[in-house]
Amino acid sequence: MHPTGLTADQPTADESPILEIRHLLHAWPDRQKQPSQTLLDIRHFQLQAGERCFLHGPSGSGKSTLLNIIAGLCQPSTGEVWLAHQPLWRLSARQRDRLRATQTGVISQTLNLLPYLTVSDNLQLMQRFAGQHNDRDWQAYLLQQLNLSAQANQTVAQLSVGQQQRAAIARALVHRPALIIADEPTSALDNDNKDAFMKLLLQQCSASAASLLFVSHDLSLQPHFDRVLDIAACKPGYRAAPQSGQEPLPC
Amino acid sequence: MLMRLAVKSLLQRKLAVTLIVLAMSLSLATLLLTRSLSSELRSSFSNSISGTDLIVAARSHPLQVLLYSVFRMGTPTQAMSAARWHETDQLPQTAWTFPVVLGDSHQGYAVLGTNDDYFRHFRYGRRQALQLSSALPAITLQQPHFAEPLHVFIGATVARERGYRPGDQLHLSHGTHGHSFMPHTEVDFVVAGILQPTGTPVDRSLHVHLQALAALHNPQQALRLANATWQDLPAADAISALFVGLTSRPLLFQVQNYLNQPHQEPVSAVIPGVALSEFWQLLGNAEQVLQALSLLMLITSLLGSMAMLQVTVAGRRQEITLLRMIGARPLYLFILLETEVLLLISASWLLAVAGAAATQWLAQPLLAEHHGLLIEPLLSLDGSGLYAGLSIALALLAGLLPALSAYRLSLAAQH
Numbered sequence: 020m021h022p023t024g025l026t027a028d029q030p031t032a033d034e035s036p037i038l039e040i041r042h043l044l045h046a047w048p049d050r051q052k053q054p055s056q057t058l059l060d061i062r063h064f065q066l067q068a069g070e071r072c073f074l075h076g077p078s079g080s081g082k083s084t085l086l087n088i089i090a091g092l093c094q095p096s097t098g099e100v101w102l103a104h105q106p107l108w109r110l111s112a113r114q115r116d117r118l119r120a121t122q123t124g125v126i127s128q129t130l131n132l133l134p135y136l137t138v139s140d141n142l143q144l145m146q147r148f149a150g151q152h153n154d155r156d157w158q159a160y161l162l163q164q165l166n167l168s169a170q171a172n173q174t175v176a177q178l179s180v181g182q183q184q185r186a187a188i189a190r191a192l193v194h195r196p197a198l199i200i201a202d203e204p205t206s207a208l209d210n211d212n213k214d215a216f217m218k219l220l221l222q223q224c225s226a227s228a229a230s231l232l233f234v235s236h237d238l239s240l241q242p243h244f245d246r247v248l249d250i251a252a253c254k255p256g257y258r259a260a261p262q263s264g265q266e267p268l269p270c
Numbered sequence: 271m272l273m274r275l276a277v278k279s280l281l282q283r284k285l286a287v288t289l290i291v292l293a294m295s296l297s298l299a300t301l302l303l304t305r306s307l308s309s310e311l312r313s314s315f316s317n318s319i320s321g322t323d324l325i326v327a328a329r330s331h332p333l334q335v336l337l338y339s340v341f342r343m344g345t346p347t348q349a350m351s352a353a354r355w356h357e358t359d360q361l362p363q364t365a366w367t368f369p370v371v372l373g374d375s376h377q378g379y380a381v382l383g384t385n386d387d388y389f390r391h392f393r394y395g396r397r398q399a400l401q402l403s404s405a406l407p408a409i410t411l412q413q414p415h416f417a418e419p420l421h422v423f424i425g426a427t428v429a430r431e432r433g434y435r436p437g438d439q440l441h442l443s444h445g446t447h448g449h450s451f452m453p454h455t456e457v458d459f460v461v462a463g464i465l466q467p468t469g470t471p472v473d474r475s476l477h478v479h480l481q482a483l484a485a486l487h488n489p490q491q492a493l494r495l496a497n498a499t500w501q502d503l504p505a506a507d508a509i510s511a512l513f514v515g516l517t518s519r520p521l522l523f524q525v526q527n528y529l530n531q532p533h534q535e536p537v538s539a540v541i542p543g544v545a546l547s548e549f550w551q552l553l554g555n556a557e558q559v560l561q562a563l564s565l566l567m568l569i570t571s572l573l574g575s576m577a578m579l580q581v582t583v584a585g586r587r588q589e590i591t592l593l594r595m596i597g598a599r600p601l602y603l604f605i606l607l608e609t610e611v612l613l614l615i616s617a618s619w620l621l622a623v624a625g626a627a628a629t630q631w632l633a634q635p636l637l638a639e640h641h642g643l644l645i646e647p648l649l650s651l652d653g654s655g656l657y658a659g660l661s662i663a664l665a666l667l668a669g670l671l672p673a674l675s676a677y678r679l680s681l682a683a684q685h
Contacts, residue, residue, distance in 0.1 A: 120597020130588045135282040148597035
C-alpha cells in the first residue's frame, strides 16, 4: 500500500538514508508577533541508518519544531521529508501516525511514560500502538539491559528521575524503530545520571542498529556522536564561524 | 489496553472521580427510588381490597370513603344508621354485606368493629381470604369467628411489633391517635387469633365485634361488659361503612344508582376500583412531577460531572501529547475519554442501585411503622432500563465535550 506518486528515484531500503530532508522551509502560520518569519530553512539533510547525529542550537531556534516535523506531528510549510523511505508530505494524518508509531522512538526531556501505568505496561502500550504483539521476553531483556528489572512492575510515578529516563530508553526502543529522536533527554539529570544515560542510550541504539537524532544545547555531549550540526546555521543570514570546527547544516 | 488505560487514568484522579460518581449516583438513586416506591405504593394500594363490589357509607366523597374504610386513613365524619344497613342488606341484588365501625385505636393501630361476615367475605390481593396463623383452640384457622364478645383478632404486624400471642389481654382506647386521651373503662379484650400477613392495612388493624365496640362506647353498659354474654350486648345502632357483594356484577351500576338516589338518609355507594383509579390520577401527577424533578437532577449532575472532567482534560495536556507522540491517533484519544465517561456512569449506576436498594430495605419498616405504607423491602427495577439507556446516552453526549477537547488538544500538539 505505497502511496501513489512514488517515482523511480525512490532509493532502495538498504542504501538509502533513514531520514532525508530536502528544501525544507518552515514558518509559523498564524503568529501575529512574527508574521511569516522563516524559522527553519534546510536545503538538504540526510541521516544514514545507524548514524548518530548531534543537533544543537539555542532555545527558540526551532529544534523541537524540526523534531515534530520529522515525527510527522507537524507539516512543514514547504519541502520534502522522507522517513524510513516514506514521503511524509504525501501521507495522510493517519498514515503519519502509523509511521511515527512504528518507525520512531521519541525520548523527551520529561514525561516519556504514562505516570499511572507500570513500566512494563508502558512498554506494552508502545508495542500495541506500533501494531506489534506483546513480546514480554524482549521487554524483560531490554529492562535488564537498562538495569530496570526490579522496577518493571512499579508505576512510573514511583521511579526516580534517572530511572524514568532509562525507562524512556526502553520505551523508545521496545518496538524496534529505525530512528530514535531524543529531545534534550538529559537536561533533567545530574552529571552521574547523565553519563549513565548516554552510555546506555548509545549502547542500545547500536544493539538495535537504530539511527539517533539527538537534540541538546549541552555541547559537552558532542564527543559521543558521529556528526555534530548547528541548527542555528540554517537561519537566514547565518554564516558559520570557521573556527568552530563544526559542520553547519547545509542551507 | 484501552480499558486498562481508562481505569488507571481514572484511579489517578481519585478525588475528582469520587465526587463525580457520588453526584451522579445520588441523582440516579433518587430516580430509581421514586420509580420503585411509586410502583410499590400503587400495587400495595390496589391489593388492599378485591371482590367487594360496593362500599356504602354516609354521603361523602368517594375518595374519602375509600381512604377511611379500606386504608384506615382519616375518620368517617358521619355514621350510617343500622336501618340503612339492613335495608341495603335486604336488597334482592345483594349477595352479602359486612359492616365496619372505625374511629378507635390501640397504641396507634386502627380498631375495626365488624362481625363474622367480615371473615367470610373480605378479600384482598387476588381474591384471597383472611386466615389465621395462630389462634385459641376454640377457633379454626381457616374460618375466624368471634366465639366470645370480647375476642379480638389482630393483624400480623400488630402481633409482631407488640409481641401479642393468642390469649393475651389488651385495652382499647377511643380516638385514632397513638396516645389515647380517654381510655375506655377498664375492659380487657382477649386476643383470639393472629391473622396471616397480607401486605395490606389489615396487618395493622385490630378486629373486634361491633356490638362489643358499641357497648364499650356506652358508659352504663361498659361497666357490665367484662362478663357479658352475647344476649347482654346492645345491637349496634350505627356503622361507618358497609361492604357489599352483589349476586351479579352487571347489576353494579344499577345498584349504585339506586343507592345514590335522594333519600332521607343519603349515602354514597362507591365502586372501590373506580375510586382507586381516581386516587391514582391524583397521585399520578405528583409522581410525574417527582420523576421530572429527578430527571432534571440527573441532567444537572451529568453536566456538573462533565464540567469537572473537562477541567481535568486541560490538566492532562502532557499526557495527551505523550500518547500522540507514541502513535495514538486523535480518534483513540476521543474513544479513551468516552470510555472513561462510560466507566464513570457504570460505576454510578452500580452505586445507585446498591444505594437505592439499601435505602428501600431500610426505609420499609420505617414507612410501615410511621406512615402505614406497606411496600416490598426489595427495590423494583421494572422499567428502569429506559432510564439506564437514557442516562448512559446523556452521559456519552455530555462526555463529547471533554472528549472533543482532548481530540482538539491532540491536534494542537502538532504545532
